[in-house]
Amino acid sequence: MIFSDFSDRNSMVHSLDPRTRIVSCFIFACAVSQLSSFAALASALLLSLVLFIFSKITFREVSGRLLALNIFFLFFFLSLPFSGQGKDSVDIGWAIIDKEYFLNCCRALIRGNIILLLCISLINTVDILTFAQALSSIRFPSKLVHLMMFTIRYLDIVHCEYLQIKRAVIARGFVPHMDMHTYRTIAGMAASIMIKALDRAERVNAAMKCRCFDGKFYSVKKFALRRGDLFYISLSSLTVTIFIWGEFF
């Protein structure tokens, strides 16, 4: 499987019902996106760090993701503060920095990191197929859930087919160069993967028809809320209420 996740651990976060984790992550993310005071953002960051630590994931494991996000924000910092013509400009000699734009960049940076940490600790701890089932049990549009399930299941197989073709061309002495032969070979590989995937889709559909599939999925998985979930739900509702209260009133 080419997807990595942190679902196979034991922690307080892992023991929560997957539906609770998904819904709370969504609500937290929405609330965080509306926060603008730095005090509120700092407490939200603290909260996401606490959840992250409770989920028993280490920073080293997610450093790549955090780095990618923060490099993305670096471009914000390199462009936005210099493009404003607001009143609160600060002249630093070689450039004029717009204070309001700079602060907005900081807010976006903190929000982005909070949401990423929340997603890692709350969503990445649900294995991806349970995730799909949890979504369907909270009445998420079933077509999207099925699309996701099949993508997960067959992306890996398509990946294996790609590796197979790659091995086949390498075994016959193919070395990529900057020439027509290389382009033609790569185009052929891509086309062959797509055709194979289409063929497979047809066979999968036929196999499902043979087992009397009529467009409806029935799940055997049962989700149940436990005491810990109720505790978590009340605590997180309280937190979100406090955030929103502090922000708007």
Add this chain to the structure above:
Amino acid sequence: MKNPVFELKDIHFSYMPGGADVLAGLDLTLFEDERIAVTGPTGAGKTTLLQLMVGLLTPFSGTVNAFGRERVSEKDFREVRARTGFCFQNPDDQLFCATVLEDVAFGPLNLGKSRDEALAVSLETLDELGLENYENKVTYRLSGGEKRLVSLASVLSMRPDVLLLDEPSNGLDDYHSDKLIEILNSINKTIVIVSHNNAFNEKTCGNFLRLENGQAKPAISRGTGH
């Protein structure tokens, strides 16, 4: 005389309109409790034959009778599929659920069984195939042989009257091959096996057909047809 479960008459089929016929006037009768092995060169239309039987393909001409009625429309064939377990050549085409249990329960749930009934019949089927403790395993992490047995379980859990197996011994090691033979010989069902593996065919089937030039002919000597 036993009742025929499948009766195919004068079937003509080709993948391209106007192209060469894969099946040209094929006749086949499958009786209750009969076990037929179908052999033939690649491209002879063995898989096509199985797909025509369950209505995944529609013949250009000819009739398909199954379970005492002529079957024409998709709706007709839905009933046929509910009573016919079709095991595909490649288990990866068949298994798509996260866990083994879910995959095995997929068919029974589609047949309208309740969750508890579906779970019960699935666990029972896994037990019958010697796949106890497999229910929570992740399907894509199974070995080829295990995948084959699980895909067989996923059609057996529908409690079909007829089993259609497309190259069931493909890619199986001796251990899994022997296990499959043992399972097939222990179940009391009408079976059609499409396979190149003559040793496998001889151990599991009583009758042998050879597909050649678009028609099915009884094979004289076992398996090879020569």
